[in-house]
Amino acid sequence: MIFTLGINHHSAPLAIRERVAFGAEKLQHALADLTRSQPVREVAILSTCNRTEIYCSAETPEVVIDWLARYHGVERSEIAPYLYTHDQPEAIRHAFRVASGLDSMVIGEPQILGQMKDAVRAAEESGTLGSQLHKLFQRSFSVAKEVRSTTAIGANIVSMAAAGVHLAERIFESVGEQRILFIGAGEMIELCAAHFCARQPKQVTIANRTLERGRALAERYNGTAIRLDELGEHLAQHDIVVSCTASPLPIIGLGMVERAVKARRHRPMFMVDLAVPRDIEEEVGELDDVFLYSVDDLAQVVESGLESRQAAVVEAEDIIAARVRDFQAWLQSRDTVPVIRSLRDSAERMRRHEMEHAMKLLAKGEPAEKVLEHLSHRLTNKFLHTPTQALNLADDVERNELQTAASRLFGLHAGD
Incomplete structure (x- = not known):
């Protein structure tokens, strides 16, 4: 699960923000400390004059909040009222909005994109940027480019x-x-x-x-x-x-x-x-x-200068909403990867076994045409044995579900 947590100029005054800021020289140490001491799989830290945000892949954000307070030597109760926490899909939307300048003190300012890239670079160098966060940030940069090239979000910006x-x-x-x-x-x-x-x-x-x-x-x-x-x-x-x-x-x-x-x-x-x-x-x-x-x-x-950019903000939010749905679909597709890998491994084992059997028959002098026919029948039977058995043994409710799934998986149509 991807989480984003932190404070920014919307949620906290300067006196609070400066207490949890990370200097550039301490960033890699902080990343190493967080991943070493907590069950956090991936993490990147974005720390600017307006925000301190932690993007992470973890079971829960609570351990990260405790670490943030402990690392900066402040009581959790002191910063808790100012902290925000987002999980999916809001964490994805937040990353896209930050990169696009929609969450900045100056709407549409481009500097935050460079700062986010610096944060990603630091995480890469520290070895704390895994596949999910890598893809999230690459999509964030792509969305920011799309927003700037198709809307007037950066026009007449007041820096x-x-x-x-x-x-x-x-x-x-x-x-x-x-x-x-x-x-x-x-x-x-x-x-x-x-x-x-x-x-x-x-x-x-x-x-x-x-x-x-x-x-x-x-x-x-x-x-x-x-x-x-x-x-x-x-x-x-x-x-x-x-x-x-x-x-x-x-x-x-x-x-x-x-x-x-x-x-x-x-x-x-x-x-x-x-x-x-x-x-x-x-x-x-x-x-x-x-x-x-x-x-x-x-x-x-x-x-x-905010009012003059409101129309562009609406357009940008529509783009971000569509790209969040795309990213959610990518994350969900990753859930099927283990099943797909297992299915392919099983089919490959069957193929190798039948190839070995066929080669032995050829070595004995069996006609090639007969061996190929025998090979194709054995492979077909082995591939279809488990799904056929599941359909035959299922009860009425389960059988309907399996029939629907089989028709979709194998591209079957009525009358086939």
Whole structure:
């Protein structure tokens, strides 16, 4: 049975989501730990700023929920009110909706598809992706492609990065007159840099743990790169700060920002924290001269674009419903595989036995035509002995069922 369980921006506030997030560096360890300690056959973990979801093939999701709480050192009762659990077919539908961007904070955003592919890659490398989940995710990617190519779900999308620029322009008359500090060098920061730098800011700085990667991004926008441990020295020089790293703990504390505000002589500072867990301590937002926004705050900005995409959402849901039925049919067909394999094995044993018998007759000098006739009769009788016997020994009710089944299995028609 395929299950999906987790929390997302619909079910839980940021303070809860960040407590059960999985950093990329811990993902493979978590996958190994879950499959080693629990009766879980297949598993993949999708962890982003908006969701932490576990896709698994198991008897029950309860053991996975207990593991999730234990792994993150939280009481199950603390996260239970925010958790959702889906079994088939809802688990399949949920995977298709997530891949297609229908369950995202920004409806139709394409970034989640790449994040889901990263989750699948991590599961493959950890050896926790079996045939069922492999097929589920491949179908998810196929459905996402179909939705994007046949509907307007991604048209005129308002991204989180664009929302950040929109909010910054409420604080500053022109982003082009400001100095911007980007913290991190991942995909989200790259998107934000593209949007903010389109306004041609006065200065661009990239702070990253790996200086080489920071330089590579900075060079695109004629900026400079610094190390994360240099943040304290450079923070006061920047008017706009956009942060999204995979750090498990905040990298910008209240004290650091207080010193920066003092050095800036209380000129306003606009800060966007897109990381989960948060990169910037929540208390920073209480400072008078700091405007701090989280991913949940940006969601309110992009919500206004939702209505224009509702028609596309309806079309996308219809596509997903049809593809869920297809996938359900594939799963159900797998239930017959053992029976089909057993049937073929039995027929093969009969064939080999009769071939051996026929070869012995030929070796004795029996005419080939007579041997072939004998072989065909013996094979026919052996193949039909068990179903014929079942029909003869069945009672009235069972006989009707077997007759119907036999007619369908062997393609029989009235009068045959």
